[in-house]
Amino acid sequence: MSRGSFVFTPTALRSLLVDEDLLERQMYAKSSTTSRFNSYLLKRADPRPTPTAHPPQVCHDLVVHNALFTGDLEALRRLFPKGSSANLIVESRGGDMRWVSRNAGLWSLTYEQELTTPLHIAAGRGFSECLRHLLQRGADVELSPAGSTALHEACENGHAECAKLLLSYGASANAVSEEGLMPLHMCTSPASLECAKYLLQFGATVNGRSLEEDNTPLHVAAQHGLPGHTELYLRYGAALDRRNDEGSTPLNAACSRPQEAEDLGRYHDVCRMLLAAGADVHTGDQDNQLPLHMACKNVNPDTVDLLLRHGASVNTMCYAGDAPMHNVLKAVAYKATHQPERIVRALLNHGSIRVWPGALPKVLKYCCDSPRTIEVLLNAYDRLKITDTWVENVPPDVFQTHRGFYESLFSLAQGPRSLQHLARCKLRLVLGARVPSAVPKLGLPTFLQNYLLLEFRDYVH
Template sequence: MSLSFPFSSGALRSLQLEAEEQERWEKRKKLCRVSVRPSVNAHRVLVKAPPQLTSVCTDPLFHQAIFTGDLATLQVYMETKTFANVLIPSRNHDLRWDCQQAGIWSLTYEEEYTCPLYVTASRGYSDCLQLLLKKGAEVDFSPSGESPLHGACQNGHSECVRLLLRHGANPNMESQDGTFPLHYCQKPESYHCAKLLLQYGAHVNRQTEDEEFTPLHVAAQHGLLQHVDLYLRHGAAVDRRSINGETPLSVACSHPQGPQDLDRYYQVCWHLIQHGADILSRDKDQQSPLHLACKSANPQVVELLLEKGAEVNTMSYSGNTAMQNILQVTSYKLQNQPELIVRALLNHGAIRVWPGSLVKVLRYCYKSPRTVEVLLNTYSKLRGSEDWAEVVPEEEQQKHLQFFQSVFSLSRSPRSLQHLCRCALRSHLEGRMPRVLPKLPLPPPLLQFLQLRFEDILY
């Protein structure tokens, strides 16, 4: 008779995690068995692989020395023992089920391993890094799945990058998750790291395994103008697509941007367009750069795309136009001045909101009175209703009392003759306004009025 034991779902999950951890450990051991390359004078002397390459060091004084950059203590250790290529236990941010001695299962942080060279390179301790390299540290040793070069680039330590490359580090070393050192240059201070990598032969169009991002995608995503310019000068493909069909321009347009980021991303987008980026490209969701720039609410980028000929009324797979995208984010993008985007879209021929939906727009956009103003100023006749006053909270009405009173009075009085003339001229020039208005011999105030100048009241 065979005996069986009914495992709980938690126990089964823990056994699965144990199996996965064992598999990862086997991969780490394979990574540790790196082949040590011969030195420059290979015909005279061959560098031998260091002994006990995969041994684990738990000496707390040694750990403190490498994690704090204590060169004096590290020199003492290097004189007495071989510590250049040992494994250093570390913890990542992932949790796993672990069985304690008392037989209780609990969540603990997964244990990983790194090496002294990675620690010193990622923390910018160039003196300690140089000492380890002199003592035979394997320059591409990557027990954690990332090489020391990855760590140095990630934190922008260009001197460490220079040392590693001079000692033969592979500038095209692939990490465990399929990324390359150039993809780790994600901060402004990593510019010189990227420059060194390219000088030593890094491939500028290598793509990541998961997203298929090139270094240009990464630089555009983080708004790094210097990096973008560097990669383009080294032959980066300006319209290379990711797995989701995103170009670097799309990535720059879609990245979340606060008021302090708007100019930086505008400069990146302008630079990409100057180098031939396709402003009409679509990703797998059929979103154009204009759709994405409206989602991130960058008025400068939207104006740029419209000036370069972006199609203002195309729809994504979800059925959204650029106008719908900006109206959906208006209430929580107030600091980005979404009203400027709405006005620019309308001046370039965006289809107006159906009058029956204006109460819905008012409900979601009342925090941006100028957005409401510019939308309502595109209609010559508009009959308000009692519902309009009900959807705007009383405290918001008090903040902009004059404006909302003028909105709610639309049901009782007609628009001014001046406004009706504006609507008539805009209707006559529909689809041609950006080209024709600058050619008309009109004074600047009148031109601004025709282009829906903000007045904070409806006449």
């Protein structure tokens, strides 16, 4: 049947583009004695001979499938008695559906089939006793019909006991999947820390690179905000200056990952460990975005403070022409709960460039849900020209929510800033980027020091 006469939807037509792969797998499943199985074996730097003399058989027995997927150890002992082979290929049903041609010219919508093994199923679900039984029955730890080994499955799901079993039975800690990932690259959750420890004890390469993204395990730990993994890899000599295909070091990677409010602390801890180990805050990625640019973009105040204490430059621009201040102001509208006002204050105290006065009404429009951000930003100016446009850019509901602040702001249209504020601006101008270090040395009362450092008051005067 030609594409021109195909009568299904565009979605169905697009699914035909991937049918070739599925049909090849079906042909492979029907002929277990063919050499096609070799194309599914893991590509390894140091290949070892497989212990099986014959290609594994394809298992369609639902009783076996049920025992494997439920972790029924007693059933597995009956199904795999002493002397039997545990090297089987299992076709498990995936969650995606696609159009499949089972006979010439006849198409049906069915669930995608995924190739796996009993060892993969047990390791991926944490059935350690079932895994032990299969290993004792001679299951091949390097079998990889879908492109990854059972050890990859165990590490991805954080099942440390299963990973330890596989390693003790000869699984390679540096096996590379068809996607170019080693087991350490699969350790992406806090639960996988023990897996990472076992892998390193069994000789995993701490600086191994992934094929597509060129990430090291330290990049992966940084991207997922994993302090325990980061500390572990640094202890084993992980390189701090390695760049991935985006030009990012692990520190860049930790700062650039989108972060939910509850995850900010974990990413801060990762950055703290990397900086303590000697990571460079001045290294930019391929777009010349420094760690500070990305920490501001993801609105992580503690990480920004940390980077500034380590000498990060507040006015370096990336290739898009954005300084860190631009990045945080762009993010205020949808990350107001991350306390962006703290970042704006820290940048200004370290000598950041200010917003062009003519653009302040636009900033007010997009940042009005965070009045403290507006407050600290406007307190960096000795004079403001408040017009009707400013009032129009604050929606009525936002004005009512923060009525006290916006009434104090719009009242500035009637007169100049206070003498106290003008004195603050003058002193800050003299000190420049030395404000954070110089103000504590002036011997002023605490409330005056805080005033000079743009402490929040929830009104302007």
